[in-house]
Amino acid sequence: MATVIENLGKLERKVTLAVPQAEVEQEKQQRLVKLSKTVKMSGFRPGKVPMKMVEKQYGQQVEMEVRFDKAARLFFDITKEQDVKVAGQPRFEVKTEGVADGEVAFDATFEVYPEVKIGDLSGAELVRTKTDITDAEVEKTVDILRKQRVHYHPRGEKGEHGDGDGDVVAKNGDRITADFVGTIDGVEFAGGKAEDFAFVLGEGRMLSEFEAAAVGLKVGESKTFPLTFPEDYHGKEVAGKTAEFKITVKQIEWPHLPEVNEAFATSLGIPGGSLEKMRSDIRDNLEREVKRRTHAMLKDQVMEALLKASELDVPKALVEQDQERLVEMARRDLEQRGMPNAKNMPIPAEMFAQQAERRVKLGLILAEIVKANGLEAKPEQIKAEIEDFAKSYEDPKEVMRWYYGDQQRLAEMEAYVLENNVVNFVCGKAKVTEKAVSFEELTAANEGNGQAA
Known part of the structure; x- marks a missing residue:
């Protein structure tokens, strides 16, 4: 019995x-x-x-x-x-x-595991964004790469790349080295004083009033000016208060960007310094980035559509297990950021309750839809994705070996392919419209949604 x-x-x-x-x-x-x-x-x-x-x-x-x-x-x-x-x-x-x-x-x-009922997906409305990479996007990326390789020369001193137009006053884009001291009601405050402090005008590292005061000064000149800290300033003791600063400029260096030539292309790892190959590689990388971002946006919509269309009870035990996993992930993240005693930091699991329930619910829905429709990741699909990913690296074969040499990495790629299969399946059922957006709009949309760049 x-x-x-x-x-x-x-x-x-x-x-x-x-x-x-x-x-x-x-x-x-x-x-x-x-x-x-x-x-x-x-x-x-x-x-x-x-x-x-x-x-x-x-x-x-x-x-x-x-x-x-x-x-x-x-x-x-x-x-x-x-x-x-x-x-x-x-x-x-x-x-x-x-x-x-x-x-x-x-x-x-x-x-026990619940019964998962997936409703009619034909009424789901999805937007597939489409972004074309133009020559303008390629040139903007070239400019970014140039700025990443900027080097500075003292203003007014003749050198290999000139003297900065002969001008000796500080301008936006210049790197300034200065001493400064700030006081509130005549008293210095923590963090308000520094010597030989270097910053680039226009980068926004300093508050706008501070940068504006430095523009137009020459080496050896000083300036005293008021500065009001924002109400939400990270330094709580000075937030919302007005300080008086004195800045003394000790050095002004103008930026020199490398020319776009064979030497520049070679510095980027382009064989033979071919500018045509450089721009072609940049275009390929941008198109891969577009593919990744547009897919992430579409995947988020698909997951929301599945959540809305599905009925199921969520096992509390699985949610609690996932909460603990999220706590451990948070601790590892804090540890990597250099937080002391991160391993033992008390992090309440309850703060991840909603996120864990959503993750568990989606996992159960995906498992059901994969099983019911034969959407398992096939070996040839996994290989194709790894090959596509490896193209952006100097040695694609080494990247292939790196993936196939570790079961966990391979499992992560398998999960990615499986999600792709689900996305394609749902798109085949739902109402999908295309929307053309620029690369800048696509980037802003991803950042707004908290997507990793």
Whole structure:
């Protein structure tokens, strides 16, 4: 007669597990004998501790371990035999009432995977953005690459690249080295003083009033000016207050951008310094970036459409497990940022409750839609994606080896391909309209949605 699994609600179940005490005692003794060979006690050599002392010291602990282990194995056998899909880990509680003589019993409470009902997707409305990379985008990227390789020369001093038009006053784009001191009501404040401080005018590293005061000054000149800190300034002690600053310029350097020539292309790793190949590679990289961003935007819409169209109960156990995963991810992130004691930092799991529930819900929906429609990632699809990704690197074959040499990396790419299959499937059911946007609009939209650049 099959063990009865009690239905406690939508997903919660309970089953009573009875284990003969004789079996528990037998395995307990076996474990104690094994333990006695390594246990250490004062006055005895290892392996020579009397069994009575080993049992007195460890008997109760070992017996509980055996009970729970046997209950867990029995639980696994019963759920497997009855084809019960257990979600998360069961909770075992010792049962004291209604237990037959010669037995130990546990109540195992657990959840099962829900039935996932995916509704009609034909009414979902999706927007597929389309962005063409023009010559203008390519040239803007060339300019960005030039600015990343900028080098500076003292204003007014003749050198290999000139003297900065002979002008000696500070302009936007110049790198300024200066001393400054700030006071509020005549008193200096923390962070308001520095010597030989370098910054580039126009980059926005300093507050706008500070940069404006430096523009037009010459080396050796000083200027005193008022500066009002914003109400939301990161330095709480000065936020919203007006300070008086004195700045003294010690050096002014003008920026020299490298010319777009063979030497520049070679510095970017272009064989032979071909400008045509450089621009072609830039275009290819931009088009890959467009593909990634537009796909991310479409995928977000698809996931929202699936959430709206699906009906299911979410197992609490899976949500709790995912909350813990998110907590650990947060700790690792803090650790990578150099936060002290990040591993032990108390992070309440509750703050991830909503995010975890959404992740679990989507995972269950995706699993169901993949299974029902045969959308599993095929080896040739995974290979094609890796090859496409590897194109942006100097040695694509090495990137291929890097992926195929690690099962976790390969699994991540498999998950990406699987999501692509789901996106394509849903797009085939839904109403999809195309919208042309510029590269700048696409970038702004992704940043607004919190997408990684």
